[in-house]
Amino acid sequence: MNATPHTAIVTGGSEGLGLALTVALAERGWNVVVDARHSQLLIEAVAPLGPSVVAVPGDINDPTHRLALVASATGVSDDGRIDLIINNASTLGPLPMPALLQLPPTDLVGVLTTNVVSPLALIQVAASHLTVDGCIINITSDAGVAAYEGWGGYGTSKSALDQLSRILAVEQPTWRVYAVDPGDMRTAMHQDAFPGQDISDRPLPQHSVAGILALINGSQPSGRYSVAQVR
Numbered sequence: 001m002n003a004t005p006h007t008a009i010v011t012g013g014s015e016g017l018g019l020a021l022t023v024a025l026a027e028r029g030w031n032v033v034v035d036a037r038h039s040q041l042l043i044e045a046v047a048p049l050g051p052s053v054v055a056v057p058g059d060i061n062d063p064t065h066r067l068a069l070v071a072s073a074t075g076v077s078d079d080g081r082i083d084l085i086i087n088n089a090s091t092l093g094p095l096p097m098p099a100l101l102q103l104p105p106t107d108l109v110g111v112l113t114t115n116v117v118s119p120l121a122l123i124q125v126a127a128s129h130l131t132v133d134g135c136i137i138n139i140t141s142d143a144g145v146a147a148y149e150g151w152g153g154y155g156t157s158k159s160a161l162d163q164l165s166r167i168l169a170v171e172q173p174t175w176r177v178y179a180v181d182p183g184d185m186r187t188a189m190h191q192d193a194f195p196g197q198d199i200s201d202r203p204l205p206q207h208s209v210a211g212i213l214a215l216i217n218g219s220q221p222s223g224r225y226s227v228a229q230v231r
């Protein structure tokens with residue numbers, strides 16, 4: 001860390017883990033560019049964080065929006081460089097989550113697009129602006145490793161994101177590329193996965209932040225981590 005404020009892009013920053021990470025980075029002096037599709041919710045969520053957090057509403061699947069995120073980040077950065085990308089925005093796909101035999105192929109394409117293709121596409125447009133020792137955090141899930149009934153689309157996408165992260169890490173050895181499983185969190189996405197169930201025993205997303213910050217600020221080699229390992 002030097003005295004220059006660092007600059008991050010965090011996707012899906014209007015609530016849940018993305019907002020918790022945005023708050024934590026802003027409190028530590030980072031410039032943060034955040035997105036989400038629901039413009040008003042995003043703007044209201046980050047307004048209290050001050051001018052170092054810039055809301056760029058949009059859909060991560062939109063190529064023009066991805067360019068706008070990168071342009072905003074290079075614009076707010078003192079040196080025009082981006083230090084960190086957190087690919088956090090994600091979708092479960094159709095709800096309630098169907099078994100694979102009932103998962104419409106077009107919906108599977110949609111899940112893979114949001115959870116795998118667009119995170120890589122964002123990295124691609126940001127790559128030439130990333131610091132040589134830049135950090136990529138791709139938020140993954142235990143559903144990418146374990147086989148839970150009904151989690152076929154989402155789980156397959158997170159497995160793919162894990163492997164994408166591993167290969168990106170060997171292709172870009174000066175970067176730190178982490179696939180990070182944040183663990184169960186009490187969020188809108190988690191409630192969507194368990195409709196009608198009481199999820200109040202799950203920890204709030206703030207509980208997952210310390211482990212992710214430890215990776216961002218540390219020197220762990222690229223790889224797949226759960227927050228429980230690094231907290």
Ligand SMILES: NC(=O)c1ccc[n+]([C@@H]2O[C@H](COP(=O)([O-])OP(=O)(O)OC[C@H]3O[C@@H](n4cnc5c(N)ncnc54)[C@H](OP(=O)(O)O)[C@@H]3O)[C@@H](O)[C@H]2O)c1
Pocket residue numbers: 011012013014015016017018035036037038039041058059060061087088089090091114139140141142181182183184185186187188189190205
């Ligand atoms: N919650 C858990 O238990 C859990 C467990 C393991 C892994 N994870 C992972 O943790 C990450 C965060 O999940 P969360 O539970 O915090 O989710 P969340 O509370 O539902 O928040 C999701 C955020 O992503 C935004 N978003 C969704 N689709 C988007 C898109 N296409 N473009 C831009 N923004 C988009 C949402 O805003 P808009 O709807 O306005 O776009 C929102 O800001 C995800 O990668 C998830 O897979 C979660």
